[in-house]
Amino acid sequence: MENLIALAVLFAVALLLCGAILAITQILGPKNPVPERLGTYECGVKPEGNPRIPFKSSFYLIAVLFLLFDVEAAFFLPWALVYRDSISAGPELLWALLVYLGLMAVGLFYILRKKILKLN
Amino acid sequence: MTPELVLSLKAFLPEVLVVGFLSALFLLDGFVPRLRENQFPLWWVIVTCVAALLGTHAVRGIGGEHFSGMIATSGMTTFFRYLIFFACGVTAFLSLSSREIEKRGRSEFSILILCMTLGMTWMTLSNHFLMLYIAIETVSIISFVLAGFSRDSARSNEASFKYLVYGAVSSGIMIYGISLVYGYTGALNYPAIAQALIKNNGTHPFVFYLALFMIYAGFAYKISSFPFHFWTPDVYEGAPTPVVTFFSVGPKAAGFGALLHFILAALAQKQETGGFALISGIQLGPVLAFISAATMIVGNLSAVAQTNVKRMMAFSSIAHVGYVLMAFVVMTPEAFTSIVFYLIAYCAMNLGAFWIIGIVADQKRGSDLEHFKGFGWQMPLVGVCMAIFLFSLTGIPLFSGFIGKFLIFGALIQSQSYLWLALLGVLNSVISLYYYAKILRAMWLEKPEGMALGTLHLPKSQAFGLLGLAVPTIILGLFFSPVLELARQWVMQ
Numbered sequence: 001m002e003n004l005i006a007l008a009v010l011f012a013v014a015l016l017l018c019g020a021i022l023a024i025t026q027i028l029g030p031k032n033p034v035p036e037r038l039g040t041y042e043c044g045v046k047p048e049g050n051p052r053i054p055f056k057s058s059f060y061l062i063a064v065l066f067l068l069f070d071v072e073a074a075f076f077l078p079w080a081l082v083y084r085d086s087i088s089a090g091p092e093l094l095w096a097l098l099v100y101l102g103l104m105a106v107g108l109f110y111i112l113r114k115k116i117l118k119l120n
Numbered sequence: 121m122t123p124e125l126v127l128s129l130k131a132f133l134p135e136v137l138v139v140g141f142l143s144a145l146f147l148l149d150g151f152v153p154r155l156r157e158n159q160f161p162l163w164w165v166i167v168t169c170v171a172a173l174l175g176t177h178a179v180r181g182i183g184g185e186h187f188s189g190m191i192a193t194s195g196m197t198t199f200f201r202y203l204i205f206f207a208c209g210v211t212a213f214l215s216l217s218s219r220e221i222e223k224r225g226r227s228e229f230s231i232l233i234l235c236m237t238l239g240m241t242w243m244t245l246s247n248h249f250l251m252l253y254i255a256i257e258t259v260s261i262i263s264f265v266l267a268g269f270s271r272d273s274a275r276s277n278e279a280s281f282k283y284l285v286y287g288a289v290s291s292g293i294m295i296y297g298i299s300l301v302y303g304y305t306g307a308l309n310y311p312a313i314a315q316a317l318i319k320n321n322g323t324h325p326f327v328f329y330l331a332l333f334m335i336y337a338g339f340a341y342k343i344s345s346f347p348f349h350f351w352t353p354d355v356y357e358g359a360p361t362p363v364v365t366f367f368s369v370g371p372k373a374a375g376f377g378a379l380l381h382f383i384l385a386a387l388a389q390k391q392e393t394g395g396f397a398l399i400s401g402i403q404l405g406p407v408l409a410f411i412s413a414a415t416m417i418v419g420n421l422s423a424v425a426q427t428n429v430k431r432m433m434a435f436s437s438i439a440h441v442g443y444v445l446m447a448f449v450v451m452t453p454e455a456f457t458s459i460v461f462y463l464i465a466y467c468a469m470n471l472g473a474f475w476i477i478g479i480v481a482d483q484k485r486g487s488d489l490e491h492f493k494g495f496g497w498q499m500p501l502v503g504v505c506m507a508i509f510l511f512s513l514t515g516i517p518l519f520s521g522f523i524g525k526f527l528i529f530g531a532l533i534q535s536q537s538y539l540w541l542a543l544l545g546v547l548n549s550v551i552s553l554y555y556y557a558k559i560l561r562a563m564w565l566e567k568p569e570g571m572a573l574g575t576l577h578l579p580k581s582q583a584f585g586l587l588g589l590a591v592p593t594i595i596l597g598l599f600f601s602p603v604l605e606l607a608r609q610w611v612m613q
């Protein structure tokens with residue numbers, strides 16, 4: 001229970017501190033609104049055009065494929081921890097991983113052949 | 121290899137075969153582009169389904185839990201495997217000549233329906249909540265893509281988006297319910313949940329009942345029962361017709377299989393008489409009776425007002441879900457046998473009816489009642505088969521739909537409870553005759569001027585396929601004893 005009270009106090013202090021910093025900046029800071037300063041920042045270049053353009057779905061594909069293969073890599077890690085001790089009991093664990101790897105490799109070959117990751 | 125692992129892999133043989141064929145299809149599609157042209161992927165799907173059916177037949181006797189309690193096979197799962205692989209094969213066959221699946225998307229379509237078939241068998245096999253959730257998500261996500269397969273059609277995109285939103289919300293509710301059940305029982309494996317429930321001896325906290333309803337939300341979304349059926353008309357109307365054919369049979373059968381498996385393994389105990397009794401403190405009867413009645417009424421009454429045949433058939437499929445849910449109310453072996461028989465009959469009827477809707481959509485570029493006018497005269501075989509399928513769906517004697525409904529109502533009446541539900545089912549069947557007959561009236565009795573008999577040509581393969589579904593519908597209505605006996609065996613194992 002004490003831990004929860006301490007957590008609540010931490011939460012309140014964090015809120016108060018951030019709120020205080022923002023409020024004091026607003027109150028004490030210089031006010032000089034100039035069009036160049038109020039506009040969107042784009043690395044010093046004058047912004048032009050509509051910021052809302054159609055979203056390229058190839059970005060989404062890259063993200064999802066990264067997720068899938070990253071999860072596969074994450075599965076390798078606990079496997080590696082257990083594998084060394086299991087060699088004495090036979091090659092089953094190796095075959096299990098190779099089957100998983102093979103299924104992901106089928107997907108990988110499909111991706112490579114279909115040039116899905118090309119961003120032209 | 122431990123003996124358990126060997127047995128598990130053996131029991132999993134049909135799915136292993138499908139995975140093997142699916143990987144081969146991926147590689148063939150990627151490395152041999154020439155094969156995309158002549159319908160090779162769809163024929164590959166048909167070959168895979170035949171191989172999977174043979175595999176299911178080879179391992180039909182293996183029962184029990186496998187893969188450390190993740191899946192469990194039994195006679196019922198064998199039946200659902202047969203049904204799902206058959207539905208996939210028929211869908212691939214009818215997609216061969218469908219104009220709604222664009223030619224350059226045929227191989228992706230084949231891969232997707234094979235993956236979905238795999239997900240559906242996992243749904244019926246799953247003995248663990250995580251396996252169930254993964255399987256449901258597999259089927260759902262692939263369904264979202266398939267519903268939007270006609271990329272140029274705004275209707276298709278809308279259908280896919282609506283399906284996605286409903287699916288995401290329902291899956292979210294379901295996983296929350298699963299987490300609550302885990303918190304209460306401490307287990308995710310169905311038999312372990314049953315053990316934990318028995319220990320609590322009759323009184324369960326309100327949270328548990330709430331969690332059960334939340335889990336039902338996920339199942340209800342898949343089988344489109346009230347109150348999670350609202351996506352069905354829009355998705356069925358917008359998606360390409362071969363996809364809708366698959367949707368109306370596959371996920372529904374898989375959802376029923378998963379629901380049955382969940383109730384029997386986690387919420388009930390096998391009695392010596394062969395039936396199942398719900399664990400004390402869990403009263404599913406009144407709730408399921410209300411849901412079944414509401415589903416039937418919503419489905420039938422909404423279908424009466426429709427003018428688009430695909431939307432009408434969507435509501436009709438909702439109504440049929442209501443009929444099947446009636447048998448869940450009483451947990452007798454007769455009820456389960458009736459569910460099995462009804463699903464066999466429903467699969468054949470619905471595949472046939474949607475196949476014909478697809479033929480009309482290809483010829484007439486639309487699926488309103490207007491496009492059906494006089495079609496029976498233009499393609500007589502199609503008109504006759506549609507009459508067979510629609511009368512069977514209504515439940516008119518001489519057809520298998522009647523035997524299915526008779527068995528379900530009989531199971532209710534035999535158990536001497538919920539007679540009002542059986543009466544409601546009969547009334548709803550009468551209402552359904554109106555809208556099924558509307559389609560037949562448009563096909564046969566509203567012939568436009570100057571339309572001659574038999575002017576449109578139906579390819580022989582399609583004719584044989586349709587007859588292959590229509591003739592068993594009639595035969596099952598007359599000689600149903602062998603199949604009924606088979607169904608009893610499946611339920612007993």
